[in-house]
Amino acid sequence: MMIVEDYEPFREELVRLLKDFCAHIVAVEDGQKALELYKANHNYDLIITDLSMPNLDGVEFSKAVRQINPGQPIVVLSAYTDSNYLLPLINIGVTHFVEKPVDHRALLEILYKVIEEKMPRENKMIKLGKGFEWDKQYNILFKKDNPVNLTQQEHFLLSLFMSNAGQVLTTSFIMQSFYDSRIDIKEASIRNLIFRLRSKLPAKLITSVYGRGYRLVLD
Numbered sequence: 001m002m003i004v005e006d007y008e009p010f011r012e013e014l015v016r017l018l019k020d021f022c023a024h025i026v027a028v029e030d031g032q033k034a035l036e037l038y039k040a041n042h043n044y045d046l047i048i049t050d051l052s053m054p055n056l057d058g059v060e061f062s063k064a065v066r067q068i069n070p071g072q073p074i075v076v077l078s079a080y081t082d083s084n085y086l087l088p089l090i091n092i093g094v095t096h097f098v099e100k101p102v103d104h105r106a107l108l109e110i111l112y113k114v115i116e117e118k119m120p121r122e123n124k125m126i127k128l129g130k131g132f133e134w135d136k137q138y139n140i141l142f143k144k145d146n147p148v149n150l151t152q153q154e155h156f157l158l159s160l161f162m163s164n165a166g167q168v169l170t171t172s173f174i175m176q177s178f179y180d181s182r183i184d185i186k187e188a189s190i191r192n193l194i195f196r197l198r199s200k201l202p203a204k205l206i207t208s209v210y211g212r213g214y215r216l217v218l219d
Contacts, residue, residue: 001045001046001047001048002027002038002046002048003015003025003026003027003028003048004028004031004049004050004053005027005029005050005053005077006029006050006053006054008029012027014048015027017104017107020139020152020159021111021138021140022045022046029053030053030054031053031054031057031058031060032055032056034047034056034061035056035061035064038064038065038068039068042065042068042069042072045073046073046074046075046111046114047062047072047073047074048075048077049061049062049074049076049077051076051078058077058078059088059089062074062076062092062094066092066093070093073096073114073117074096075096075097075107075110075114076089076094076096076097076098077097077102078098078099078100096114098110105149108140109147112135112140115135124136125142126162126218128201128205128218129202129205130202132202134158139159139162141155141158141200141201148200150200153183153185153193154193154200156181156183157174157194158201160174160177161214164216165216165217165218166215166216166218167215168209168212168215169213169214170212170213171187173213174190174213204217
């Protein structure tokens with residue numbers, strides 16, 4: 001994934017938000033630099049770009065990208081909602097727009113739409129029951145086709161359980177996994193975190209194993 005955004009704090013915010021959903025993120029501060037990187041290697045699942053940027057704006061950047069790869073998925077972030085302003089992008093086939101200031105949930109919903117367009121749903125979804133599904137490629141939890149809002153800690157813990165489904169995870173293993181991923185958490189908070197995560201999942205999906213730890217059980 002490539003993120004093109006000139007405002008550094010927001011660029012870093014996007015990276016933090018999306019790093020759990022994408023194994024490799026390239027974050028760039030202007031359209032010209034992004035285009036040079038894209039010309040060197042245009043193997044990106046997705047580009048998220050701002051419109052107003054120095055050196056090369058989002059419209060010209062997107063046009064150049066589409067000339068290189070007409071099928072490249074692009075999501076545009078814009079403070080403008082006027083269709084006349086966005087028309088040049090619509091004319092080159094860009095159909096995914098997120099209004100600034102960006103609502104995280106809205107952005108994740110758009111990203112899922114892009115993902116769904118690229119890959120048949122049945123090949124990447126794990127059914128968890130009660131309308132819940134887990135996107136095993138992008139590590140996203142859905143309930144009745146809508147993304148479930150998870151905190152960073154909740155998302156990381158669920159990803160850990162899903163990648164170790166059926167196995168008992170001890171508190172020490174969970175703590176070490178958080179530590180290895182540089183996510184701050186105290187051991188005393190693990191039980192409360194699991195309680196909060198359970199409240200957002202089907203009942204009995206995550207079970208306690210007395211004296212050992214916790215286990216996620218799939219049917």
